[in-house]
Amino acid sequence: MGQGHRIRTFIHGFDEKMDGGIPEGHIVLLAGEPGTMKSTIAFNMIYQNALRDGRPGTYISLEQGRDNLTRHLEQMSLSPRDVENKVSIVDLGMIRRNLDGITDRTWLEIFKMYATNLKRTLNYEILVVDSLPVLEVMARFENPREELFLLFEWIRDLKATTFLISEMKPGSEDFGKNGEEYLCDGIIHTKMERVDDANIQRRIRCVKLRGTDHSPNYYTLIFQNGVLQVTRIIAE
Numbered sequence: 001m002g003q004g005h006r007i008r009t010f011i012h013g014f015d016e017k018m019d020g021g022i023p024e025g026h027i028v029l030l031a032g033e034p035g036t037m038k039s040t041i042a043f044n045m046i047y048q049n050a051l052r053d054g055r056p057g058t059y060i061s062l063e064q065g066r067d068n069l070t071r072h073l074e075q076m077s078l079s080p081r082d083v084e085n086k087v088s089i090v091d092l093g094m095i096r097r098n099l100d101g102i103t104d105r106t107w108l109e110i111f112k113m114y115a116t117n118l119k120r121t122l123n124y125e126i127l128v129v130d131s132l133p134v135l136e137v138m139a140r141f142e143n144p145r146e147e148l149f150l151l152f153e154w155i156r157d158l159k160a161t162t163f164l165i166s167e168m169k170p171g172s173e174d175f176g177k178n179g180e181e182y183l184c185d186g187i188i189h190t191k192m193e194r195v196d197d198a199n200i201q202r203r204i205r206c207v208k209l210r211g212t213d214h215s216p217n218y219y220t221l222i223f224q225n226g227v228l229q230v231t232r233i234i235a236e
Contacts, residue, residue, distance in 0.1 A: 007055075007126060007161045010048035011041065011204070012229035017215040018206050022186060024125075024161055026210065027152060029132070031166040031175045032190030036202050037223065038165050039069070040076055041190070042128040044228055045163065047078045049126055050086035057126035058088045058118050060111070062134040066091035077226030088122055090114050096138070108139040112154065119158055127158065131165040132180065144178040152183045175207070185210045190221065204230060 006021035015021045022028055030038050046057035061069055066089055070080055080089055092111060118124060129135060141147040155162050164184070166176065170192065175181040187207035194200050202221040206214045219230035 007045070007049060008053075009041070009045050010052075010228070011044070011221070012227060014204065014206075014219065014230045017217075017219070017230075018209055019212045019214060022161055022209070023211050025156070025159060026185035027155055027162045027164065027183070028186040028188060028209075029166055029175055029180055029184045030163050030188050030190070031168050033168050033170045033172075033192060036190035036192060036204075037221065037228075038190060039064070039072070039130055040078070040223070041188075041204075041228065042130065042163050042165055043069075043073055043078055044076075046087055046126050046128060047073075047080075047083055050083040054086065055125045056086045056122050057128070058090065058115070058122060058124040059128045059130065060090045060092055060114065061130045062092050062096075062111075062138065063131065065094060076223070086122075088118055088124070090118070108135070108151075111135060111138075115155075115158065119160065124160055127155075127160045127162045129162065129164050131167060132176075133167055136178070141178075148178050148180065149183060181208075186212075191218075193218075203233070 005024045007024060008015050008021040030042055032038050043059055046059055049055040050057055069089065073080060080087060092114065096107065115127065166180065168174065175187055181187060186209040188204065189207050190202060190204050192200050193203045203218045204221040205216060205218040207216065218233060220233055222229050222231060
């Protein structure tokens with residue numbers, strides 16, 4: 001990976017607010033409340049980077065099944081079949097359901113094994129983990145802060161740009177409960193915002209991004225005709 005290269009989010013109007021995108025090799029927390037299109041945003045990055053720039057990517061789902069995820073993505077005009085030679089979707093939740101006698105500690109090793117093997121075979125440049133809280137629950141960390149630090153260092157050694165999806169409670173400003181916000185290189189926050197009695201908008205902002213002169217402001221997030229884009233918030 002070249003110094004100074006960036007991974008585009010392909011959210012129209014948003015990359016320009018982050019000096020062109022995410023610096024290669026960064027670990028980014030994609031955090032937000034339910035319904036704010038976190039999975040769509042993450043897969044859109046993998047999909048568009050594979051389709052347009054030829055970058056291989058891997059999406060590891062720990063909860064949502066591959067079939068359900070694929071149907072959802074096809075409805076969003078992001079069919080995995082379009083990029084099947086460049087993108088791998090791993091349904092770790094299905095593997096978890098079909099194997100008996102696996103301890104919680106072993107699940108973290110299984111996650112690492114798949115991530116490592118796919119790095120060797122696919123040599124992915126972008127990795128998405130959906131989601132970090134589920135991985136933490138599965139791993140049953142005894143010392144969460146210390147073990148998360150070691151996990152983040154392990155992910156960093158993969159030499160990929162990594163997006164860790166994280167669920168937040170509506171109205172919360174806590175991006176993690178074990179110091180995740182300090183361990184990551186960047187945070188992208190999504191939320192729902194009521195604008196009047198009838199309308200609610202999705203909002204997105206870059207909270208932090210190391211090595212980048214970025215806007216900290218919220219923007220309205222719109223999905224239309226298969227395209228994600230942001231617009232300036234005009235009125236509340």
